[in-house]
Amino acid sequence: MTNLSRTEASDQIKQSALQIGFELVGIAPAVQPSGYSHLLDWLDKGYAGEMGYIERRREAYSDPSFVQQQTRSLVVCAWNYRSQEPVPTEPTEGRVARYAWSGIDYHDYLRDRLQQLAEQIRNTLPEARTRCAVDTAPLLERDFARLAGLGWFGKNTMLINKRKGSWLLLGVVLVDQELAYDKPHETDHCGTCTRCLDVCPTDAFTEPGELDARKCISYLTIELKDSIPTEFRAPMGDWLFGCDLCQDVCPWNNKSPISTNTEVQPRIDLNPISATELFELSESDLKAKLKTSPLLRPGRAGLLRNAAIVLGNSGDPHVVPVLSKALHNEETPVIRTAAAWALGELGGTEARQALQEQCEVEENQEVRSEIEEAIRRLPRPQKDDAIPGSNSTSDL
Known part of the structure; x- marks a missing residue:
């Protein structure tokens, strides 16, 4: 057993996360996330579209113990992926969502960093059991990020941090030990701004804070396997993979820092991409x-x-x-x-x-x-x- 207090252990864990390269870190208790009832309502409305894996695991989202038994704390980390501003596209080039510009799957490099952090946690707390999660486990990461004090939910459903904006990838280390929990972020700082709602070319937001994924360009270009419904094809414009419009217009992203992490630096051939050349491959x-x-x-x-x-x-x-x-x-x-x-x-x-x-x-x-x-x-x-x-x- 360690002689560290919960606060001392938690401070060491946070310091390790920052040293590894995460921009933000907070600790939340393993409780039923406040957004769970909204998730059920969202699923019942059919807004998940063909993402059946969410429906199949709907009960598991109710409690982190479905991901790791006896979890008591969640160490929530945020990785900044804002790189240089988009290069203007030619008419026959396709735009790509910013998180994919580097050509490196964020699941891979975030999981590597989280595993480093998990090892540090076990060094700090030798009796601890840990598990890492990068948006593939049935876990409402954004809810726990808010609970850990990292930010609030924008009207575009994204987690927004006052200093870092919303260009954030989230990862979680689940721990079966009770740690010192951060104060939840309870305040909404969006005010009367509706830029993210107004810019959406497919009207995917049914109301502030609720997204009908079936209309979202990111869903249509990535998750949907069938033909894209006719009414959404022209509004897609030149988006080849994903969409960043509701983040591009967010005022909180105007001053968000440019990341120096090598994993997010863009490959020149991946944004934009020649749509004609893809047919040659x-x-x-x-x-x-x-x-x-x-x-x-x-x-x-x-x-x-x-x-x-x-x-x-x-x-x-x-x-x-x-x-x-x-x-x-x-x-x-x-x-x-x-x-x-x-x-x-x-x-x-x-x-x-x-x-x-x-x-x-x-x-x-x-x-x-x-x-x-x-x-x-x-x-x-x-x-x-x-x-x-x-x-x-x-x-x-």
Whole structure:
């Protein structure tokens, strides 16, 4: 047994966390999080979309003991991932959420740091049992971060800290010992500001502090495996992977510090990303390019689906050959569906010809319906613009 008091042990643990590189650290008791009832309501409303893993573990979110038995304290750590400001994109380039710019999966480097901290905790408290969690365990990390005094919830549901803003990745070390707990952050500092709500192009916020994930660009481009609903494709703009809009406009992020951590420094080829070049990569090529990156999460099918939508929103007719090739040759229906939509958005004789040719041979009903709808959206061609070899200039 250690001779340290709870306060002394807790202070040593916090000092270790800061030395390891975490920007913020606080300690919360292992209680049912105050947001648990809201989580249940959110799930019952269907706002989780296809993220069935949350529903399957809904009871586990009620108590940290489901993650580690007899947990009594949670050491909550925050890692700053704000790097340099975004590079302006060209029309055919796709934007990527800031946390993925480095090409290194944050789960990996945060878990490594948390394991270092857990070892330090066991050195301080030899009798302690620990477990590390980085947003994959059934744990409401943001609730415990607020309980540990790290910040408050913004209207965009993000945890915001007065000094560090919201560019924070959270990690937790669960400990089966009682420590000295920090004072919860009880105050909301957002006031009447609604910038995060107003900027959302898909109206994903049902009310301040509540997000319908099914409308969120981050969910649509990363978690959703099926075709992205038509009404959200144009509002996606040039977002290829994730979305940062509701954080970009937050006043609390104006003065948040730039991180010096090497793990978050951007790779020049990962933001922005050429949407056309993605179509040139095979499955193995894509995995080689993105082997340590979160961008692999949606898989090649999801990433090329997103890339096609970015190109459809670009207004650049020079990308029609890329989309036509994808429509004709890609095996995955969600890619062909997105390519058909994009060709319909760009229009022109070449796009019409590609759509009509594929319509004659397309066997997948979803893709065929998308092609037919894309053709219907195209302006009726003039007689002089009729496609050579075509018997009709009608829509279908």
